[in-house]
Amino acid sequence: MKTARLAAAVAFALAGLVHAQDTTPPPAPTPATPPSPATATPSATTAPALPAIENSVVKIFATVRRPDLYKPWAKQSPADVTGSGVIIEGRRILTNAHVVGYASQVEVQASQSGDKVPAKVIALARGLDLAVLELEDPSFFDKRPPVQRAAVLPDVREAVYAYGYPVGGNSLSTTRGIVSRVEFVGYGSFSSGLRIQIDAPINPGNSGGPVIAGDKMIGLAFSMATNAQNIGYVIPNEEIELFLKDVADGRYDGKPLLHDSTQTLENPALRQYLKLEKSVEGAMVHRPYKKDASWPLKEGDIITHIGEHAVDNQGMVKLGSNLRVRFQYRIQQVAKNGKVPMTIVRGGKPMQVEVPASGPRPLLIPDLNGGYPSYFVYGPVAFTRATTEFMAFLLGSSGAMAAYSFNDSPLVTHLGDSPEGAREELVVISSPFFPHKLVTGYSNRFGSVVDTVNGVKIRSLAHLVSTLRDLKDEHVVFKFDQRYGETMILPRKAALDATEGILSDNGIRTQGSEDMMKVWGGK
Template sequence: MFDLDQTLENPALRRFLKLDKSVEGTVVHQPFSTDPAYALKEWDVITKVGATPVDNQGRVKLGANLRVYFKYLIQKTAKNGKVPLTIVRAGKELQVQLPVSSQRPLAIPNLDGAYPSWFVYGPLVFSTATREMINGLTSGHLAVGSPLLKRFGDQPAFPDESLVAVSSPFFPHKLVKGYDNPMLQVVKTINGRAVKNVGDLVAFLRDSKDEFITIEFDLRGAETLVFPRAEIAAATDEILADNGLRSQGSADTLAVWNAKASR
């Protein structure tokens, strides 16, 4: 449960919510999702987790002399990915089933020992942005204003959102002559189209018929890269061979790249 809450001890807050004196619980300060179908809304008062009452400090009783934060009960009460809550909304008591997960969805996730999705396109390596990349930022222009810092800790802004970054320096090639190294910069658009995730980027590159590929980065002062589409596509195999790379991407991005053959 990743919703944020606050205590219900303040008298003015209780009057603002028009709560009966008998109501005890914790106030939903920031719901994890703003989707209209989401079970919790701002200003809901969570009064019970399952059958266990929640007090005005957001605590639940465990035995005669022990009180703990109510979220302790979430994992113990949840069944089939949902936890039953009793809430008060606009003065009415409701029963809701709140979807819960053990992992918080993040726009910039941790790898946790896994490998990120990645894809080589000409002299560039695109990758899903991860928290581990932040360690590569310096105190210079790469860090100032970087979405890797601005979006740190954010949940995805929409389903399947993940930031896409250039994960390594350019591979040597004449196509990059005169361009600054965009390592650790986050891709904003390809040919003016916003990028949702690395799979979305690969699909666009796969299907593009434009004469040029333009890559805009989400960083003030960053260059926009322009490549002739036919030339950068033709250079990819050469670059892979010259640098001893046996694959153009991770299994998931290659599945997207090769999907065109099945159409």
């Protein structure tokens, strides 16, 4: 199941959605199974007067340097990207995280202006693809008002207008469409939220631009489908409000999440086995997040209500009179003090419980989350920790996926696992061996997960570095965690002596990232 899940995620990232900026973006969010589209009466919304919007929509120029996952000691070459942004309250600009992520320089240009004003990122949430900018010159906002945001979701089939600066021109662009559906989906980086689908064209460069219904903004354009025509996606105001509230203290903590796994209650045999009355509807807990006795949810519990909101047999809750979304949507609304009130049925009896909710759970293979990879070079071998970005880079083809699956690599078999005491993260060889006689005759171990070094089970990259640092043996014996794979033995002193020359030959300034060099130095 994990292999299939990863394959689907990689395939979708390559072919399903792209962000609407004018250079190749990072992988798109993974969608969840969509609910049935809602229906509503179409409205006769007209486009707001252009000057009212024109003054509040800006073009964003960013110079970005993303990580080089193949060479973790380096960054990719600088790339210039453009996107859109919208002025919001507090003399700030709202845009997408993928427009300004990894940016070394950000500038903002107003419509009909030749000046570019320096800006800096003051808040960013990669999972929800939102970011807030602050300008060096606050007078920029003196004659440029914030766009007002609607307090409610738009109706399905309501007319909308997308504003932004797509490629192909320099002036503000407007496209018209309707709301196709509203759903609760996975955005990426293990974040979920509401998403609006529209049929107004969203083109590269539109990312971060407002989508307007009537005279108010209903959300922020952020991506488009590449395998269909005129399907664009919008982050609705509700998600924006939660994000802005979260970052008010200068830090993004993330939305409360429920980590227990559930399934639907549609199957008659399942309901009969559980001895459920016909009147009982909800979602069944099939794998609690924790198995200890104190955890409030148990296997076989039926979640019938999230707060006061009834859950149906498809695991959906009503949102308004004509829309249903996954019940997880209500968690972000009802969670208080880190707990979610629920009504469950256990053993045929209803009961009230409070389930702890938190941000994304720790993962054995985490996201970089806007950072650069840690690394360490030892002789002709470079090591790094496995991340979801490295995985997408490594397993970006069906052939690679099949090979790693067949080899029983932990990169596949432990996808989605949480860290544990014996293994906090996966340590991998980040790139092919550097040319050197010390690795003559060995097969390329690029992408292999280190299992042991001289019999010591490796828990993390820092643990690998400290183990190598403290070794006194004549040889260093590397064994890898996979079905097929050689044992690699290096003469310890020769590997240490060769490292400096290898770094110099390959233009690598330091043997390791700053955090790993502290470990190597015994700090």
